[in-house]
Amino acid sequence: MRIELEVDVLTNNNRAAQFNRRLFEETKTLVINVMSSPGAGKTTLLEKTIEALSSEFRIGVIEGDLATEKDAERIRALGAQAIQINTHGGCHLDARMIAAVLPKFELDEIDLLFIENVGNLVCPSSYDLGQQHKVAVLSVPEGNDKIVKYPTMFMRTELVLVNKIDLLPYLDFDIVQAKEDLIGINPQSLLLPVSAKTGEGMDQWLRWIREGIAQWQKQ
Amino acid sequence: MHEMALMGEIVQLLEQDAINRKIDAITRVEVKVGTLSNVLPEALEMAFDAYKLQPTNRLTETAQLIIHIEQAKAVCVICGQEYEPASRIAQCPSCQFLGGRMIAGETFQLLAYEGS
Numbered sequence: 001m002r003i004e005l006e007v008d009v010l011t012n013n014n015r016a017a018q019f020n021r022r023l024f025e026e027t028k029t030l031v032i033n034v035m036s037s038p039g040a041g042k043t044t045l046l047e048k049t050i051e052a053l054s055s056e057f058r059i060g061v062i063e064g065d066l067a068t069e070k071d072a073e074r075i076r077a078l079g080a081q082a083i084q085i086n087t088h089g090g091c092h093l094d095a096r097m098i099a100a101v102l103p104k105f106e107l108d109e110i111d112l113l114f115i116e117n118v119g120n121l122v123c124p125s126s127y128d129l130g131q132q133h134k135v136a137v138l139s140v141p142e143g144n145d146k147i148v149k150y151p152t153m154f155m156r157t158e159l160v161l162v163n164k165i166d167l168l169p170y171l172d173f174d175i176v177q178a179k180e181d182l183i184g185i186n187p188q189s190l191l192l193p194v195s196a197k198t199g200e201g202m203d204q205w206l207r208w209i210r211e212g213i214a215q216w217q218k219q
Numbered sequence: 220m221h222e223m224a225l226m227g228e229i230v231q232l233l234e235q236d237a238i239n240r241k242i243d244a245i246t247r248v249e250v251k252v253g254t255l256s257n258v259l260p261e262a263l264e265m266a267f268d269a270y271k272l273q274p275t276n277r278l279t280e281t282a283q284l285i286i287h288i289e290q291a292k293a294v295c296v297i298c299g300q301e302y303e304p305a306s307r308i309a310q311c312p313s314c315q316f317l318g319g320r321m322i323a324g325e326t327f328q329l330l331a332y333e334g335s
Contacts, residue, residue, distance in 0.1 A: 001333065003332055005236065006328060006330055011232060013228070092221075151306070185308050
């Protein structure tokens with residue numbers, strides 16, 4: 001017997017993403033999916049962001065890693081609620097993994113939920129998690145050519161944070177070229193240079209989040 | 220090995236459908252893979268072979284995977300020309316404009332299967 005299906009291979013993931021999205025809408029939780037290669041500074045960026053915003057918003061974090069609770073522990077140390085997902089070798093988070101841990105949060109009491117994806121510039125870009133915003137972090141030591149080398153990631157994000165700009169004097173990262181490359185593949189995307197370590201540029205990122213939350217809660 | 224996870228999605232969809240139709244042995248699976256879908260056909264075949272040997276699904280040990288390739292196609296948003304882009308960053312061959320709208324090549328679908 002031959003059975004015609006003609007369905008997207010990610011059908012089950014996309015259904016779970018829709019479920020998550022509805023829940024985030026009902027509870028007015030703004031969800032940001034943060035993606036980058038390993039070591040770009042996602043966790044440090046989130047730590048500094050939580051420190052700066054915790055008096056204004058109630059913040060939660062879902063941490064995705066292959067193994068260990070290390071990142072969730074760093075976030076909990078700041079008083080924010082953090083749930084760790086270990087993918088046990090899996091290269092990305094998918095919407096079902098997110099749906100499975102959402103009951104551990106009181107979403108009604110969270111304004112802002114970060115999902116820190118597994119460090120990887122390829123696979124996480126294919127999986128919708130139900131988030132409202134996708135943000136990519138690209139760090140100065142990686143080089144500005146990553147934008148054109150991993151276009152599937154940078155074509156689908158709304159904001160690229162170029163992190164570790166305190167290292168610009170020592171390395172050959174070309175921010176002007178990075179901006180041009182980004183405009184070429186994704187004209188709508190913003191690019192903000194930041195240093196989570198020194199705090200430079202962080203005010204613009206924090207403003208972007210504040211505006212996002214204000215707009216989301218108005219809807 | 221992204222393809223291993225993707226094959227896991229395919230096997231799950233097959234299982235869901237086959238249970239309902241009371242199909243116990245799947246002998247042939249057809250997928251459509253766009254050239255810009257980030258899926259490597261060779262890696263997908265390897266993943267299929269690995270899943271075939273697992274007793275936890277309905278794929279038979281001799282099941283075949285048929286991969287239909289979908290050629291990438293883009294339309295230039297400036298001059299309207301249709302062309303086959305070499306990469307995700309589509310550049311129009313006549314006016315050189317970057318960022319053409321992709322109309323084919325990103326598909327990754329489970330098309331059909333055969334079994335009894």
